[in-house]
Amino acid sequence: MSGHSTYQPTNRALIWLEKRLPIGGLIHSSFIAYPTPRNLNYWWTFGGILSFMLGVQIITGIILAMHYTPHVDLAFKSVETIMRDVNFGWLLRYLHANGAAMFFLAVYIHMFRGMYYGSYKEPREVLWILGVILYLLMMATGFMGYVLVWGQMSFWAATVITNLFSAIPVVGDTIVTWLWGGYAVGNPTLNRFYSLHYLLPFVIAGVVVLHVWALHVAGQNNPTGIEPKSDKDTVPFTPYATVKDGFLIVCFCLVYAWFVFYIPNYLGHPDNYIPANPAVTPAEIVPEWYYLPFYAILRSIPNKLLGVIALFSSIGILAFLPWLDTSKVRSARYRPLYRQFFWLFVIAAVGLGWLGSKPPEGIYVILARVFTFYYFAFFLIVLPLLGIFEKTKPLPNSISESVLGAKA
Amino acid sequence: MNMQRALFALVLAGSLVAIAQPASAQLTEQAPPPRQKWSFAGPFGKYDEAQLQRGFKIYREVCSNCHSIELLSFRNLSDDGGPGFSEAQAEAVAAEYKIKDLDDQGNQIERAGRLADYFPPPFANELAAKAANGGTAPPDMSTLAKARGYQRGFPWFIFDAVTQYQEQGPDYIAAIVNGFKDPPPAGFKLPPTGHYNEYFPGHNIAMPPPLQDGQVKYDDGTPETVAQYSKDVAAFLMWAAEPHLDARKRIGFQVMVFLLVFAGMLYFTKKKVWSAVH
Secondary structure (H helix, E strand, C coil): CCCCCCCCCCCHHHHHHHHHCCHHHHHHHHHCCCEEECCCCHHHHHHHHHHHHHHHHHHHHHHHHHHCCCCCCCHHHHHHHHHHCCCCHHHHHHHHHHHHHHHHHHHHHHHHHHHHCCCCCCCCHHHHHHHHHHHHHHHHHHHHHHHHCCEHHHHHHHHHHHHHHHHCCCCHHHHHHHHHCCCCCCHHHHHHHHHHHHHHHHHHHHHHHHHHHHHHHHCCCCCCCCCCCCHHHEEEHHHHHHHHHHHHHHHHHHHHHHHHHHCCCCCCCHHHHCECCCCCCCCCCCCCHHHHHHHHHHHHCCCHHHHHHHHHHHHHHHHHHHHHCCCCCCCHHHCHHHHHHHHHHHHHHHHHHHHHCCCCCCHHHHHHHHHHHHHHHHHHHHHHHHHHHCCCCCCCCCHHHHHHHHHC | CHHHHHHHHHHHHHHHHHHCCHHHCCHHHCCCCCCCCCCCCCCCCCCCHHHHHHHHHHHHHCHHHCCCCCCCEHHHHHCCCCCCCCHHHHHHHHHCCEEEEECCCCCEEEEECCCCCECCCCCCCHHHHHHHCCCCCCCCCCCHHHHCCCCCCCCHHHHHHHHCCCCHHHHHHHHHHHCECCCCCCCCCCCCCCEEECCCCCCEECCCCCCCCCCCCCCCCCCCCHHHHHHHHHHHHHHHHCCCHHHHHHHHHHHHHHHHHHHHHHHHHHHHHHHCCC
8 A cells, every 4th residue: 555665865874875775765765655545533542542542551661560569568568669659659659540441441432433434344354353352461461450450359259250261161260270370369369460551552562563564555544434435535644643643632632631631530449559469359359440341241141151251242242243234335424324323332331341340239239231232232233234235325435525516 | 381370378367367457347337427518618618727627626636646747748738728737837837746767976866847848647657556456457548538438329439520529538537536326236246445336337446536625725616525526527538538639629720711611612613614515
């Protein structure tokens, strides 16, 4: 898509380098000359925001790791030392903790955008699946990072989540013991979580490279869902996309800074300021907000094994989305019925998030079951059938026609 | 395999016994703590030095008899954004404490505290704390103001993000100090070692009413009432839990102004760049 490089360095050192390693040409074709559809709206800036957040998390994380001690007797205290005695340690820790939440906020918007505009469809299936893998890696990384604080919620979240694997028949208990490195969540568990929490972000960075590579092969989707046909349909990445992404990254930082500086503990649970105590179970064990929809799905099913299967299927099913959606039309703009089912799906997903924070009793259980049913029905019933029965609206002839035609 | 099961059952049983303690209660039935006015609330909030000093006095004279505050060091008393003691004053406070240490020959000794020392705990260990307090160890107070709170529920929790209501912890602590009722309301079965508290989850708190009017002497003319004490000690505990709050909010404002101006500049740059294609 990016075609042959038009990169012509004039600096002699750069000419010398380019002959030996054409890295300048790669950067130029990927981030400067790369043609992007001219009609991208602001929902398309969240890819850039996510790259930015990954950078923030890795940088703050590496510095935090210099001051953190992964030991059951010292972990909580070392976090408090960071908060109290390390210069700007409070800032680093709040940036990192709230950064995880912002990372997930951005990824959810990014995913919903992909679903709304059909960005997962041919030829972008691999791009989408790489995204699902990134999301899974993020969930694992975020969970293990939360455990490192070694507060009450850290400890009990680790206990509950690792215990999910005990639902596996025959080998479940053995797997859980293996995961823990002992017969309960303890020091070996904390140590391996620390090791993996440091490793996985770099795995994420690697998969991001693949994700961006796949993106640059297929080219970006756009709000019309039709492919660019001529040069009139695209603009070069720099300056058009760079300045637009830059503007929204700074706007996103305003929200991020609001959390970090004014309400840094808003998204946390008070119990995580109590040191982990295996002898005292908290009155309620609640995961971080970004896992709540899946927690609600897990609890809405009365059988433990089936609940765990539903939990993992609810994420795994995303990988099959390109084939479950049978419609030839990508963008929800031209799919009046899909649009309604899409927004119902958003309501179900957000609703499940709210229900995940509620005790599993009375009306909450019934609602969680209704939403869980819809969550799966959306993928397994609605999407395959819509492609057959939906009457879509006529598509514009080209991107430039859709932009300039609306203007004229 | 059986060994694991047995261990897991043991942990589970242990935790069930543990929940039977105060923390078990349904959060829903506890009355929401009244909202107090805090000098450190909101985007320009700052600790009130005089209030932190009064709160420290209460901690020292009353709370510290049962509650440790092990993450707080004497040097912290003279830190920026704290109670505003001078270094000499903080040193004088430290010198009033006896700290366990070793001498050159390795003998256990007690020496006067120094700035670098941490506040010594009232009990030698957790078992001693439990034994002396009817089976429940008084919680450490270092992070207590952030480790307590109450659920605001929908839709209030959404508004709280915008209005920056972050003081559930100190509100709750102040409410607990004021919330004792003796005798308990008719029909409430209170265990003999418990005390009825309106704001405590489950209402049965092990701690007796800690403060009475006039118990702690103030020399700045502030009313010596439980209502006032509760606020002062809650403010002190908030500082102990979040000692860099002043700096956080001050820097936060600078960051917000910078980001707003930067976003504005980028907005107009973006408009200019895109004007050619639109």
